Every structure is written in C-alpha cells, then in structure tokens.
Amino acid sequence: LDQQLLAQTQTRLDNKTKPLGSLGRLEEFACRLVAITGQEQPDLSRKAIFTFAADHGVTEEGVSLYPREVTAQMVFNFLRGGAGVNVLARHAGAEVRVVDVGVDHDFENCPGLVHRKVARGTRNFCTGPAMTTDETAAALLVGIDLAAQCKAEGIGLVGTGEMGIGNTTPSSAIIAAIGGFEVAQVTHRGTGIADQALANKIKVIERGLALHRPDPAKPLEVLAAVGGLEIAAIAGLVLGCAAERIPVIVDGFISTAGALIASELHPQVRDYLFAAHQSVEVGHRFMLERTGLRPILDLDLRLGEGTGAALAMPLIEAGARILAEMATFEQAGVTGH
Amino acid sequence: LDQQLLAQTQTRLDNKTKPLGSLGRLEEFACRLVAITGQEQPDLSRKAIFTFAADHGVTEEGVSLYPREVTAQMVFNFLRGGAGVNVLARHAGAEVRVVDVGVDHDFENCPGLVHRKVARGTRNFCTGPAMTTDETAAALLVGIDLAAQCKAEGIGLVGTGEMGIGNTTPSSAIIAAIGGFEVAQVTHRGTGIADQALANKIKVIERGLALHRPDPAKPLEVLAAVGGLEIAAIAGLVLGCAAERIPVIVDGFISTAGALIASELHPQVRDYLFAAHQSVEVGHRFMLERTGLRPILDLDLRLGEGTGAALAMPLIEAGARILAEMATFEQAGVTGH
Structure with a gap:
C-alpha cells in the first residue's frame, strides 16, 4: 500500500x-x-458477499454432523433469502451472490445462482488428492473472474463466504500443513460434533496429510491435496480483489483458509484484507496469526456462509463515513x- | 428477566x-x-442515542488536554451533525438527542437541543462535593424523564453517550470509590494527556476521595461527591429504560460509570443493558467486571459521545432480525x- x-x-x-x-x-x-x-x-455504496458452495469427498469418513445433501438444500435456502447470510447481508445493505463451484447436485432453473461448477465435489483426500491441478486452477479462476466482474460493476466492498458440509476438515488440514501444526491443535467441532467424532476427524486429517505430505512452501499443492473447491474459489476471489484494488472482508475459519492460500502465494494481498471476526473454531487464530490479520469482531460465531463478513461490513463502512x-x-x- | x-x-x-x-x-x-x-x-425500528453534556469543576485542576469551552463548542457541533456520534448514529439509523444537563454556557435559540440544565457544571470535588443532593436527584430525574418519553414515542432501542471536558476524572473516581481500587489502577489518559498530567490527575482524584470518603455502599453518595451531572443523567436513563423495558446500549468509560451507579442501586438493571465496547481507558474493564457486562466490540475506541453505542446498535438489531x-x-x- x-x-x-x-x-x-x-x-x-x-x-x-x-x-x-x-x-x-x-x-x-x-x-x-x-x-x-x-x-x-472510497465509495462503498455497492457491496457484495460471495457464498461459494461445494461438496467434499471426505464426508465419507463421517467428519460432519450433517449429511452431504444439506449443501444443496442450503443453496436453495440462500436463493430464497432465508439463510443467516441473507438476513445479515440485507441488514448490511449488501447483495448475496451464491456460486455453485462444486456442489454434488444438478441445479436447473435456479434463478440467481451463479453456475460455475468445476466438479461435483472433491474426492476423499484419505484415498487420493482432493482435486486435480486443473480443478484447482479452474476453481481459483472462478474467484478471479468474479473479482474482475465486481470491478466492472463498481462494487466497492466484497465479503467472502461459503457453504459445504464437511469443509472445516479441509480447512484444518490446510492450516496444519502450511503452519506445521499438530492436527489436534487446529481441529475443532465444526457444526458441533461430539468428542468421539472429533477424535475421528483428527485421525482422518492425519491420514490425509500422511498420504500426500504436501510441501508447506507450495500452497497450491496443499490446496489440491487436501483443500476444497470453495476454498480455492475464495483464494481466487482474494487474489482478484487485491489485483483490482477492492477491499475484501474475509469471513471465518473456512474463508480464512482460502485467504491463507492467497497470502502464502502473494504476501501483499494481506494489505487488502479485513478479518471479519474471531471464530470459535480453534484453528482460526493460527490462520489469523500467520496472515497477520486482527479480527474485527469476536461474537462466538461459527456459522460461516459469510455471516461474519456481513456483520463487519458496517464497521468498515463506518471508517469511510467518519x-x-x-x-x-x-x-x-x-x-x- | x-x-x-x-x-x-x-x-x-x-x-x-x-x-x-x-x-x-x-x-x-x-x-x-x-x-x-x-x-x-422486538421492534427496534426507532432508535435514539442520548448525548448528555455537562461541565466539571475539577477541570480547574488541569486534568484535561482541552479547555472547558470545548464542551459547549462540541454541543454546537452535535447540533449541526458534524461530530463522530452524529456520523455513526446516521449510519446506524438512530437519532441523536443532545441534552444540556449541565454545560457552563447559556444556550439560546438552539433548535434541537434538549434544555434540561441542572447547574452550570459541577463544583471542583477537591474543595467540596461535586453536586448537592438536590442537583444529583435532579440530574437523575432528567434521565428517568427521557426514558419515559422514549416509551411514549415507541423508541425500541436506546444508546447512552456524553460530552464533558474532564469527565474521565469523575468516572475514574467513581469506580475507585465503589470498587475499592487504587486510583492509579483505574485512571488513564482521557483525551490523551502525557505522563506528568496523568500523575497529576491521579493525585487530584486521590485528594477528592480523601476529602469526601464516600461510603462505597451508597452509590448516590459517591455520585454526589465526585460524579458529574451527565453521569447522573445516564444513571437515570438506565434506571428509567429498565423500568420501561427498553433495552439500553451503554457506550464507553463515562457511560459505564453512570450504568455502574444504576446497577449498584438496582442490580436487576444489568439485565436490560448491553455494553457497547471495551474502551481504551484502563478503568473500564473494572466497571464491566463489576456490572457483569461483556463488551460487544473492541475497536480501541476512546471518544465517547455515544459513538460506541452507535456502532454496536446494528449488531443488537442483527439478533432481532435473525x-x-x-x-x-x-x-x-x-x-x-
């Protein structure tokens, strides 16, 4: 800057x-x-929150409380305006853009949905890489494209968000791999799993990392091995917004996993980011420390979708109004x- | 509740x-x-922030960086809409009501000002009680009256605020007296005084407390001895809003001194309060601990006026919208x- x-x-x-x-x-x-x-x-009158939806092969391993179908069901909820992010974005005067970047469902006749499906979910990272190199690149490009579109439309402030049953698992895997942490240090309950399921989730991530041994210095390798399509799209959105000089509010744990990939690739993108809040997910603070971002809010949130970004938007705007x-x-x- | x-x-x-x-x-x-x-x-569509203005006799002791005239000058700034609280209240969709409860200035032809002057400032608490018992009661009643008016008007959410050059000094004195803390523990730089002025401010408060030795179990005695007219009005507003079942967002250090007086008188009022933020003023956390309030924001604010309350309003409203x-x-x- x-x-x-x-x-x-x-x-x-x-x-x-x-x-x-x-x-x-x-x-x-x-x-x-x-x-x-x-x-x-700065003109922040037009604001958008991108909620990237994708499924995860690793849900086969029983890492989440909710069944996989919930990802698609929630996409319909977003499109009808009934989810948390819809309510909070309306409150903030922001638009929600729902992007299918990898849901395991055929969306037909879905007005309002941004169709950018790269694959019908990732593969189970316990048995192979979550994404191919091509899929990873394609998902990154979705975010980069959407950032360019924001610039063209005069959107002055962007928020990130996501929906994907199971997606705290790849997020924990990413910070463990990049930061060199013990999996147990950075893995938590996601939607609210109990002790035994948490112990299983930790073992699943350990197995995935032991299988791939991604090079921590190669963030795209980590992303492809154990990441997710929505995480890749968020990384792309962050990179694209920084390039277009659009400030970005990064939501919680999963969004920060995407921002972390971006900032490992290009440390300068950090200057363009605002961390919406401190999530309840224990791995989040390790991500924030590594990216050097200080969270704006601390409201015990752990919903994702972009809800924290929506809540932080008026505070960023308050700076401009002052x-x-x-x-x-x-x-x-x-x-x- | x-x-x-x-x-x-x-x-x-x-x-x-x-x-x-x-x-x-x-x-x-x-x-x-x-x-x-x-x-x-809950219907929070109508929201108001009360900015109570008053002067302080203790400014004779050189406790503030700004001259006393600034209190009246800032009242005019509030009425013209140019102060921090005006900007942030507009942003939150709230009205600012500026109340002269004790400014050392004759306000004539001031459209928009709520004229409720009890006295032209307090007396210097180093030489006598800041307020008489009658003045203290009158200032409390200002707040109670305004709460009743809010109820009549259908205001669903109230924020507190204040302006008074020198008013971190009585606020520190109040928490020191009520909580039994060393003055140095709860006294800080206010508008930004340097080390020597801070040392003087601490001695001034120590002299005042040594002179009056107010009974910590009698909050109104503490208030009269070392308090302020705006602090008393805030205590009254808090009591009145609780009685009228109107939720109140308490701003920062000085506002919390008022809320502390109210909650020492009637511990149940705590249920009706939301603490807007954690102030930079070091004494604030002792007040919050004693009232059992957890601050909503932590943005390194120390302006007062009601700015923190304005910033927290959309977050409280977000709960209702969810x-x-x-x-x-x-x-x-x-x-x-």
Missing part, C-alpha cells in the same frame, strides 16, 4: 473534532480503504490543542 | 437453519431482547440432525 496515502489520510482524520486516534480501528479502516482503492473518498462526514476543528469552531 | 421467555426464544433460534448456537452472541442478543421487551418480535427473518429447517426443507 501507498505509505504516503496512508499518512495523508491519517492527517485528515487528525483534523476531525476528536482527540487524536480516539476512533481507534475505524481510523485504521479509513486509512486502509483510501490506500487500497486509491480513492480520496472520513467523509465528520467536521474538522476549524469547520466546527472547536478549540484544538 | 423472564427465564421462560429466554428459553422459548432459544428454542425458536434452535429451529433456524444453522448449527445449534452457531450465531453466538447474536442469539444471546435475540433472547435478551425478547425477555427485556416482552415482545415476541429471529424474525431466518427460515427454519422445516420451512427450508433442510435435513436437521
């Missing part, structure tokens, strides 16, 4: 009628928004110091 | 299309809103577990 733009924006904020720095992180948001977009007054609308000491006739 | 209503609301949430409990604190907000208001679907708008497993045809 342009250090001069950051400093100039801080000076503008310092002239506003408030003690220096007293709006805390809102000031950070304002400065970063200006530096990311290159706009003196910059645009607050009076200076001079304008207000207030004695500075 | 009605435990049955809390439990019934949790059951409604448990039928929504999400893993149990996965919306974390939003679920807590939803349950509490129903129990506070007694409404199955309850109203999310589809159930049955409605969405999603397989539960």
